[in-house]
Amino acid sequence: MSFIEERNQKAQETLRKAFQKRNMEMHYCSTAAQAKETILSLIPEGSSVTWGGTESMKEAGVLDALYQKNYTIINRADAKTPEESRALYGKMVCCDYFLTSTNAFTVNGELVNVDGASNRVACIAHGPQHVIVLASMDKLCASVPDAYDRIRALASPPNALRVGANTPCAKTGVCGDCLSPDCICCQILVTRYSRVPGRIQIVLCGEKLGF
Numbered sequence: 232m233s234f235i236e237e238r239n240q241k242a243q244e245t246l247r248k249a250f251q252k253r254n255m256e257m258h259y260c261s262t263a264a265q266a267k268e269t270i271l272s273l274i275p276e277g278s279s280v281t282w283g284g285t286e287s288m289k290e291a292g293v294l295d296a297l298y299q300k301n302y303t304i305i306n307r308a309d310a311k312t313p314e315e316s317r318a319l320y321g322k323m324v325c326c327d328y329f330l331t332s333t334n335a336f337t338v339n340g341e342l343v344n345v346d347g348a349s350n351r352v353a354c355i356a357h358g359p360q361h362v363i364v365l366a367s368m369d370k371l372c373a374s375v376p377d378a379y380d381r382i383r384a385l386a387s388p389p390n391a392l393r394v395g396a397n398t399p400c401a402k403t404g405v406c407g408d409c410l411s412p413d414c415i416c417c418q419i420l421v422t423r424y425s426r427v428p429g430r431i432q433i434v435l436c437g438e439k440l441g442f
């Protein structure tokens with residue numbers, strides 16, 4: 232076992248208690264394959280399922296695996312017109328399970344996310360009945376300010392490249408604190424408590440995923 236994995240194993244109980252006191256449940260998986268199986272086991276057959284932009288879920292193979300199961304899939308990429316897109320967004324808000332990653336999380340059990348279009352942070356905050364968050368342990372930060380620094384330095388620039396945004400970070404690789412039309416840092420969400428116990432389930436993964 233590597234020292235990093237040993238640290239992850241030892242940090243589990245501290246993190247689980249930190250999330251529990253905020254009404255969120257946590258699971259720990261050493262590998263992405265285990266994380267995928269854990270996530271699928273949390274979603275009952277027949278559920279409606281959708282997701283926000285999430286490289287972590289994609290890299291772990293969760294999104295592909297959803298199509299092999301008996302779920303009603305709501306995929307906003309299926310929209311062919313602005314009207315269809317708007318209708319799909321409406322369905323996403325009312326779905327049973329919303330899958331996402333988190334840009335960062337803290338040792339105190341807070342989730343920190345920034346978003347551009349902001350459907351992802353909206354659905355984390357309210358709407359879907361259940362939210363499943365997949366995050367690799369490299370997203371662990373000491374505090375909310377540290378999490379925000381991590382996002383600006385490590386998460387948003389590659390995300391801007393992923394979505395083809397015309398932003399300073401996409402050009403230079405570092406945050407320019409922009410107010411540009413393509414900005415992907417329009418909203419900042421700190422999830423510090425869930426009023427609905429267990430609505431948010433967090434699957435932490437020892438293997439690196441996403442940004």
Ligand code: SF4
Nearest residue numbers: 387400406407409416
């Ligand atoms: S340059 Fe703009 S889009 Fe890029 S990380 Fe900074 S605020 Fe976000």
